[in-house]
Amino acid sequence: MRNRRELFTALLKPKQKGFMPLPPYNSNRFLFSEFCGQCITQWQEQTPCVRVCEEIYNKESKSGILKIADNKVYIDFTSSGCKLCGECARACPKDVLEEESTKEQNPNWNFVVKINALTCLAYHKTLCCTCKDICYSILGKNQAIAFSGLFYPEIQENCIGCGECIGACPARAIVLESKE
Structure with a gap:
């Protein structure tokens, strides 16, 4: 730990077992659990959605907010927020992230x-x-x-x-x- 704030933040942070915030534009969680792992197996760390997210945030000298852990893509808000640009949905080859939802401005988050x-x-x-x-x-x-x-x-x-x-x-x- 670098400083006291990080120490106390780590101690006070509520633990949520098994919860991973999923990328936006996913209304069918079954598709996500069924097909997202196939993309990760095929492309490893450079899945199309993660790659396009990195490209968008690299323009601002930041890293993308889509990450991979436990063979799933999840969203990490610690560095920045989601721009809700819809590029991840357009890049998704399995239509797990629905491009139609981007037009409706409906991110279908799995969290509040x-x-x-x-x-x-x-x-x-x-x-x-x-x-x-x-x-x-x-x-x-x-x-x-x-x-x-x-x-x-x-x-x-x-x-x-x-x-x-x-x-x-x-x-x-x-x-x-x-x-x-």
Whole structure:
């Protein structure tokens, strides 16, 4: 561990066994579990969706947010959020990620974004609105994080699940929970 913040973040981070946030535009989870592993076996670390994601983020000197672990592609919001550009769906050779969903602007995430009140700085009366600021820059006036007064942030229904707030939160209080 590099510093105390990372140590305490690791200790306080809630453990979610077996949950992996899947890439956007996947409404049929059966197709994902059935065919995504075949792509990984065929292309190894350079599956078409991961490769195109890397290309998009390399333009900004960042690494892509699609990663591979346990023979599955998952999304990692620690470095950046999803641009919801739809390139991963267009690159998917098995149509596991549905290109039609990109036109409808429906990412079909397998998670919901939540704020952990135990680790959130604002819930502990520390003036912090980093999540609200980043959300405002993404969604504009339709921001998905609202505060009650100066404290107590809440994720609103209009959250698009882009994940920009996750990496920006200094306390790592914004988490993903499996959608039922």
